[in-house]
Amino acid sequence: MNLKDLLLEKKSVIVKKWFGLIIDNYPADSSNFLKKQKNRFSNPVGYTISESIDSLFDEIVHGVDSEKVFPLLNDVIKIMAVQDFFPSKAVSFVFLLKQVIREELGNDIKKKQLLDELVSYESQIDDLALLSFDIYMKCRERIYEIKADEVRRMTFRLLQRANLICEIQDQDKDPGPETVLTQNIKG
Numbered sequence: 001m002n003l004k005d006l007l008l009e010k011k012s013v014i015v016k017k018w019f020g021l022i023i024d025n026y027p028a029d030s031s032n033f034l035k036k037q038k039n040r041f042s043n044p045v046g047y048t049i050s051e052s053i054d055s056l057f058d059e060i061v062h063g064v065d066s067e068k069v070f071p072l073l074n075d076v077i078k079i080m081a082v083q084d085f086f087p088s089k090a091v092s093f094v095f096l097l098k099q100v101i102r103e104e105l106g107n108d109i110k111k112k113q114l115l116d117e118l119v120s121y122e123s124q125i126d127d128l129a130l131l132s133f134d135i136y137m138k139c140r141e142r143i144y145e146i147k148a149d150e151v152r153r154m155t156f157r158l159l160q161r162a163n164l165i166c167e168i169q170d171q172d173k174d175p176g177p178e179t180v181l182t183q184n185i186k187g
Contacts, residue, residue, distance in 0.1 A: 003117035006105050007061045014100050015054050021096040022049060025089060045079055049093075052076045056128070057097070064124050066131075073132050081139035090136045094129040098122050 007014070023034045023046065037043035052072045059069050073094075080090035101121070102109075109118050159165045 001112060003105070003109065003114045003121065004061055006108055006114075007057075007101070007121075010104050011057060011061075014097075014104050015057050017100045017104070018053055018057070018093075018097050019050050021100065022053070022093045025085070025092070048075050048079060053093075053097075060097070060121060060124050060128070064128070069128065070131070070135075073128065074135050077132055077135040078139055081136055081143060087133060087136055087140075091129050091132045094125060094132050098125050 020035065023031050025031075026034060034043060034046040034049075037046060040047040052075045056069065056072050059065060059072070076093065077090060080093075101118070109115060156165070
């Protein structure tokens, strides 16, 4: 029996433990809710994580297809990015799979001398962690862009309400709020 067969045989146990470790990163109240509530609509965060890691596990076992893996990682990482996890905490869920595999299959791996196969799977997991970090950083950049745009819009609207902006428009072009803001402040 090779490691792939062992992983497939123990899939449900491994994925369940992996999910539990991921959810343990949340505060106790949230963690309890995320673990107990299985409904997709009552618990979209738990459902998304659970479904994504189940599919990620299959991808790792059968060979990583980057086109299939990216959206799965993206779904989980977006949740972590919006919830303001530190980058290390957001990406750590990928590494937790290595821990679960070693705990569940450690004895079998030693007995059947499957260490080389384990190293290969762990290398794939490491690659997924690196991709996860890239995804996390893109998500955080997008969040900061959205926040900055909102601050600009709010500032522009406040200046308009305070009557500190005169709208003078060029004949040839329609300036955006930033142009009007910088060119037309009274005072």
